[in-house]
Every structure is written in structure tokens, then in C-alpha cells.
Amino acid sequence: MATFFFLFVHVLDTALVRVNPETYDSVIETYKNPVVGLMELGLVAMVLYHALNGLRVMLVDFWSKGPQYQRVMLWTILAIWFVVMIPAAGRIFYNMFAGH
Incomplete structure (x- = not known):
């Protein structure tokens, strides 16, 4: 389940790069x-x-x-x-x- 959750979140946050790079940067910052x-x-x-x-x-x-x-x-x-x-x-x- 942890691997599935990680992959799901990873695909979603990586997709943000195409939509809005600033939002992607802010989401990645929350992971730190x-x-x-x-x-x-x-x-x-x-x-x-x-x-x-x-x-x-x-x-x-x-x-x-x-x-x-x-x-x-x-x-x-x-x-x-x-x-x-x-x-x-x-x-x-x-x-x-x-x-x-």
C-alpha cells in the first residue's frame, strides 16, 4: 500500500510541472x-x-x-x-x- 500511495502521489505532483511550475515547486517544498x-x-x-x-x-x-x-x-x-x-x-x- 505504501508503494502504491507513493507512486500515486509522485505521478500527481510530477504532473503539476506541466500545469503550473510554481505550484509544483511549492508542493515539493512541503515534502521537505x-x-x-x-x-x-x-x-x-x-x-x-x-x-x-x-x-x-x-x-x-x-x-x-x-x-x-x-x-x-x-x-x-x-x-x-x-x-x-x-x-x-x-x-x-x-x-x-x-x-x-
Whole structure:
């Protein structure tokens, strides 16, 4: 649902560029606050986990030893998720508080 909502809002606000560029700029300016930044961080976290877990599920389904190693693969994708989320969160927090 979060991805759908993001895409819906993204299409609508991007369409404003053709209608009225000043309104587009004002709408984009409203996104530069910590609440939207935290929502963006949550969206990135969910999409990244979903992608990594999808790889794990494919390995469990299509690799003969997948079921045997599914717990190890779960911890592996969680570790990869955590390592990738550190710089992603850093960049989002930078945009929220320092990088206007």
C-alpha cells in the first residue's frame, strides 16, 4: 500500500510541472520535512527488504538445498538489508535536516 500511495502521489505532483511550475515547486517544498523523510525511509526499508526476501524465496523454491539453508539465507538478507540501510538512512537524514 505504501508503494502504491507513493507512486500515486509522485505521478500527481510530477504532473503539476506541466500545469503550473510554481505550484509544483511549492508542493515539493512541503515534502521537505521530517515526517515525509521518515515515511520515505520506511518506504526504502520496505522495498529493499521485499527485494532481498524475494531472492531468498526464489532460492528456497528453485534450489534443491534452498529449504535446508533458508534460515541462514534469512539472516544473510537481514544482514545485507542492515548494511545497505545504513547509508540510505544517512542520506535521507541528511536531506531531512541539512541538505535543502
